[in-house]
Amino acid sequence: MAGIVGYGAYVPRHRITVEEIAKIWSADAPSYKRGLQLRQKSVPAPDQDTVTMSVEAARNALKRAQIDPMKIGALYIGSESHPYAVKPSGTTVAEAIGATPEVHCADLEFACKAGSEGMFVALGLVRAGLIEYGMGIGADTSQGAPGDALEYSAAAGAAAFIFGKDNLVAEVEETYSYMTDTPDFWRREYQFYPEHAGRFTGEPAYFKHVLGCAKGIMKKAGATPKDFAYIVCHQPNGKFPQRVGKMLGFSKKQIEPGWLAPTLGNTYSGSSPMGLSAILDIAKPGDRILMVSYGSGAGSDGFIFKATDRLPEVRDLAPKTRELLDNNQIYLEYGTYAKFRGKIRRAREL
Amino acid sequence: MSSPKFWREIPQRYRMEAGKCSKCGKVFFPPRLVCSSCKGQDFETIRLAGTGRVATYTVIRVSATQFADEVPFAVGVIDMDEGVRLTSQIVDCDPESVKTGMPVKIEFRKVQEEGKAGILCYGYKCVPA
């Protein structure tokens, strides 16, 4: 049986509140907070990007896996904010954790689904016996256009998972994928901000694919919601994952431990992977976890994990996701946030 | 910083690789060819754990052009737990809040950009522990 050997997350320390963004655009903060079920979001510092956060998450995963990084045979980073248009993120991360040169790297893209994609491929190679260990990382520092609804939620964070066959913290019992061509969210080459199809991003996009994937994987596994201790779905805001969980028949108790969006925002490729990391921080041996990602364009990857006896033995070896989220927060004013995120056009470009 | 110079320093900048004298155990960062205390020439490559304390620091208010957007920022001399000293920017805090003896830890960060079209140089910086 293959599964997760080690996992780790990273959250930048800076935050901006919904009130602070709404103030600039004369928007009604209470209605945004209610509509999105979100109070604040994480913001990367100017010296942080998908590569730096991936390194920190990968180092935390290695602390829990307790393996020689040279044995990692593949490293995949899923992101829609790779720092270079041409030059891989994966080689820098592999070099920083000491996994080079005998490692296969690829940078993956599929809107917010890219992180679970890396996990899916790394797991597949381990199952096939081609590599001993494989790492899948979901990380993003995504941007919403100033004043757009996405600006309230587009956040930054990363989660990394090492897959292998021995010393598992969670077995992978089932996988499943569900995709169609759906134009709900996109960004063309050389465009700085993405475009989205407004309300079309809901029913025919997020809900159709998350529900299709969750129902498909449960059918494949012969499982029902009561067989799971936890569910984590992609979190474009606080509202969608709550609603989709309820539509599937899951309770608040099953949904809330992995529900990070209210104080984290939407970390895109990092979203459901980071939620999974928060669940692994508290799950008991034998607990089953259903994870369903979502990426626009559009599709969902599903995983069924089962926690093992080793999970409680290693979880304290690295910072827990809720600790990273709730501690050491630095709140920004909109001006500093705009400077941090390169939203201000300068006369003198360095 | 030129790309080749940056590339040569990757083991230290990315992985905190240090040299530990096989004879007397003294650690050097960056590694050296000859041990300054026992003149030994055999070294084991180790990785610094990334935790230490601020030995001394200064707050930069007028910087080189490429860091002009970051002022004011703190730069510290850090006593690492392995007994070596290194110089590092201290970020994710108000520079006025930095104190001598303050515990810090290393994080992987972008250290500089070679202009808008050049390479991104990554390496270590310190944050409050």
Ligand SMILES: [Zn+2]
């Ligand atoms: Zn010596």
